[in-house]
Amino acid sequence: MKLAPLNTVGNAHDDSVWTAAWVPATDESPPLLLTGSLDETVRLWNPEGPQKLQTNTGHCLGVVSVAAHPSGRIAASASIDSFIRVFDVATNNTIATLEAPPSEVWQLQFNPQGTILAAAGGGSASVKLWDTAQWQLTATLSVPRLEGLKPSEKTGSKKFVLSVAWSPDGRQIACGSMDGTISIFDVTRTKFLHHLEGHNMPVRSLVYSSAPLDARVLFSASDDGHIHVYDTEGKTLISSLSGHSGWVLSVDVSPDGMAIATGSSDRTVRLWDLKMRAAAQIMTGHTDQVWSVAFGPPLTTDVRSCLLASVSDDKSLSFYKYA
């Protein structure tokens, strides 16, 4: 289990790069990487090279999230002005512009089936679900307050939904909020199931395990510097990983489910061997916050390895080979 640095694109954007997501391969193209930045553009990269394929404009204020449809043909990006732009990956034609005021938009995720786009709704304390056929708002999953807290309390305003993740079967959604609580929803019944506690600081990134037997295992990255491993069904904390000296901004799980990668404000990317509770490898290539890490699909040449991309406030984009 190892990360080997491949290449780094300095000044991949004109300003801080805040988000990245892989676009699955299509018949015409290999897997590509989408990145979004404070410079209000979304860019498309071919890791071969690496080569910049496209620069999409059309957002105002910084781009905070990008997500790709499982088909690899369409993608969505969201910015601070609370618009979601859905576009054709190949042509950059706008397919739809979504908004649900006054809800702002943070993390975006398509469900594994590609039928629903989930968007973390920030201050609206909810996750908005858009259907991908008509681009209509189909449901709003509202996060209830924790029992015992009166609405008038100041903490009430802190149920601010930042991050969202789909379970591998597409039935569950987990969302993380500013106060550190994670909420689990049953999507099919659009029902709130329960909270997962343990963090007390913003949870900016969530991901379900990709290992076949661990479908109910959820990884969460928080500003408290810890990565928690939860059993979403049993409502238990399986493990807590510490080691980052700053906020953990992003977490992603490897396709084989054996490792997770995290990016942190401490400028490092860490690879964690899930068999151990410590970081297996620490990459120190970036000179500023690492806002996002993303594992790509397995390589066609070697199914046991894949690419990892990391983007940072230092405007750069790095690729690594995970094997």
Next chain:
Amino acid sequence: MAFVYIPVQNSEEEVRVALDQLPRDATDILDILKAEQAPLDLWLIIAREYFKQGKIEQFRQILEEGSSPEIDEYYADVRYERIAILNALGAYYSYLGKIETKQREKEEHYIMATQYYNKASRIDMHEPSTWIGKGQLLLAKGDVEQAFNAFKIVLDGDRDNVPALLGQACVHFSRGRYSDSLELYKRALQVYPRCPAAVRLGIALCHYKLGHLEKAKQSFCRVLQLDPENVEALVALGISDLQTNEASTIRSGMEKMQMAFEIYPYCAMSLNYLANHFFFTGQHFLVEQLTETALAVTTHGPTKSHSYYNLARSYHSKGDYEKAGMYYMASVKESNKPHEFILPYYGLGQVQMKLGDLRSALSNFEKVLEVQPENCETLKALGHIYFQLGQNEKAQELFKKATKVDPRDPQAFLDLGELLLSTDDCAALDAFKTARNLLKKGNEEVPIELLNNIGALHFDRGEFELAGEAFMEALGDGLWRDFVDAKAQSSFRNVEQSDVSGERFSPSRKVQSSLINSALYPIDASSSLHQPRDFQLFHRLEEQGTSVELPWNKVSTLFNFARVLEQMHDTEMASIFYRLILFKYPDYTDAYLRLAAIAKARNNIQLSIELIGDALKVDDKCQDALLMLGDLELKNDDWVKAKETFRAAKDATDGTDSYAAVCLGNWNCFAAIRNEKRAPKLEATHLEKAKELYTKVLQQNPANLYAANGAGVVLAEKGQFDIAKDLFTQVQEAASGSFNVQMPDIWINLAHVHFAQGNFALAVKMYQNCLRKFYYNTDSQVLLYLARTHYEAEQWEDCKKTLLRAIHLAPSNYTFRFDVGVAMQKFSASTLQKTKRTVDEVRATVAELKNAVRLFSLLSSASNLHFHGFDETKIGTHVGYCQHLLDAAKVHCELAEREEQKNQERIKVMQQMELADESRRKAEEQRKFQLEKRKQEDELKQVMQQEKHLERIKEQWKSSVSASKRKDRSQTEEEESGHGEKRRRKGGKRKKKEKTSHYESEVEADMENQEDVEYEDANTNYREAPDDQVENNPQDLLAAAGLEDSDAEDDAAAPPLNASRVRRAWSESDEDEPLQRQSEPEHVVDMQESDAEGASDD
């Protein structure tokens, strides 16, 4: 059987006297001698016989009778015999004098002896035996010079006179001229080979003194051959045996000593050596008896000194320091020459050190050092004394010397290291490491304290890996190691696919690890928040049969190890270890405080407070806990409670602790600037109080950075920026020079001052550096300061970007969104006011305005749902204004677009004309040159017409521009006057009338005017906003030291406060931009290392 025959007077007969049957009463024989007028030599023979038989009284009686005046008269012509009798008496008395110990009687005996010798001299001045006697008397009296003269007189007369030779040899010996003495002894032996063993003893002693040890030994042996009972020779041989340092010879030496003692129990020398022997065998009673006898029988200074020393040593080893000191002192007094006998000085020094008389001990040890400058033990002892006297440098010097003299003495390095702790961590670490290596080399066990110290020093230097290793080594095996190992094992129930990790561990370890893992996780997610107060883990382990042990001497080290883990961000493990400590030692408050600090770092304030509560349950006066609690209460906005807690903390130390005082100072500082509605009076009193507290702390401890920072804040609040700046700069320099001090606030404060003085570029740099250096660029509050600086510097783009970053970092803080809106609005307004602008600029402006409107309207709709802390109507106003601007901008935009369109049209026309020209030219060419002239005229006409047309277009354009401009302005004014009125009303409420005009002036696009206003504005803001921002984060310097030593515990753990607040950092004036920051006093607090335990203690 020997007889003497006394001739009977006037007859041939003789009286036969058997010498061994002399009558007990000497009077009988005297009567015979007198009656028969026996020759005087007979008297002498009989007296001598009495003497030999030990009948001293009779001996004296006869001789005294023999030297009486009648005899003188009667035997007047018998000179030699009379002299012999007198000399015998003289010798007798000088012997008495010699052996007498009491000074007065000694004197008397000597006087008697002198009298007899003088009498003898009167009979015959030149009799050599008298001179010899006199010489020996003088020698006995110690009058070496005179003795020398006496013997010289004899030797001048007869150079082979044996007694004189011996006497002279003795003189030379006493003078220290051993080779001369040896010569004389040899001559005496040549002259009289059968002389007694004592002569050879003299030779032996001379050899000894001359350093010919082998020859001396031979001579002593010869003495013993001749006289097996010669005590001196026995003692001398014994000594030389003892000095060989070999067990067997030492034993034979001791036997000789014993023999000497049996022969003559009053030889001080042998007594001393025997005492010495029994000292080492531990028979103190014998030591005392022997030395006391020795003291009684000798007057010889050095010997007495030795005896006293033995006695002192005996008492010393028995622990009777008073007595030992007395005898050491006596010993020192007797010898008084450190060069000859240094040991009692050392002993005295030791005893005095023990009794606390450091100064005397110091002088004694220094005397030892004068004699033996490289004596390690003495160097160390002196080092300790200097250390205790507070003269660290001298102490260090001595220890360094000691380590140089003996670089293999771990103890010396250990001592040196401990000494260096207070001054030079780096050197101390080196010393400790050397000590560790030496101990390891010697296969000795390295004490846990030493390893602990090494670890703590590494920790202080920020070398956490090394520190961890040292602590781990100190801890050895135990539950903690199982935990560390377990960490490397699988911790997920389902992810048990491969078995790679198995190889590293023995099966038993693996079992242990999996037991631990199963005890650790899983835990219920909802209880995970309270995990740090949960000891279930250990109960579970005990149920599983794992023994949960923690020896008392490893507690501190485990705590330190946990601190290292914390520093290396392995907070999980650290937390487990703190809990382990508490599980076994529930009174260990520091562990509670660290757990509280971890909880606080993870923003679990409630839990943190509970943990501190636990600590306070153990010790309700625990100052660290109180201070931390106060800080947490501040964080929770519990102002009154916090103040009480700080007071309690201050009282807990009788008000002497600077940390608590600084905290109270901070409290006052916050209190002064926290109120939205300013109460100048209250503010002034709070500031005054704060200043007083800071000043007091600074008086006690001028190096307290936090108090200095606080003082700077107060000064800045009062507008004394230059002084404040100086102060901050100094603190910053001091803080950046120290490894342990993390003080971002000072950077921020300095930046604030730069900002206040209009030094925007510098302020920006400061803020940026601070962000990068301390916060990984994640502190949105500092970003806000930065944005404000950009705003004041009119760098709109930077300002906007900075704010967007802040939004991204703190998405739920809607004030940032509002601020972005304001920045964009301001940017647009200023662009529109420009006299020259391109279409692109105007378009960008329009786009920005649209964004601003969108942001404001989103905010206003969101604020219906949530509580953001700002006024809806204010947002409304902004929306209104932006929309108005947008309208205005539309006009601008249309205008600009039209302008551009016209420009393009004109270009088109030109191009068309050119095209037309060309086509015409081509046509003309076809028509050849026949009608050239006419065509030329036509052409000219056409051109002229076109020119006219162009001019007309230009005119049109000009007039339209001026018209629209006029229109624009009037519109704006109308709108603005409305706003203005509204504002004035508001302003009136806030007593800030003078500023009500800003808004208009800004919009009215009067550049100069605006600049003025802006400037003033900046100044007024200065007074208000940035001052508020000036932060103070006084953390006690000492506390920051954390691990320093156990004494530091008092200073530790207290919550530094950070009074960073921006009340209205953003707005141009209160009423214009209602950016009332939700005044959340943010106390950036780092929980200090509350521990302390650790480092150099133990």
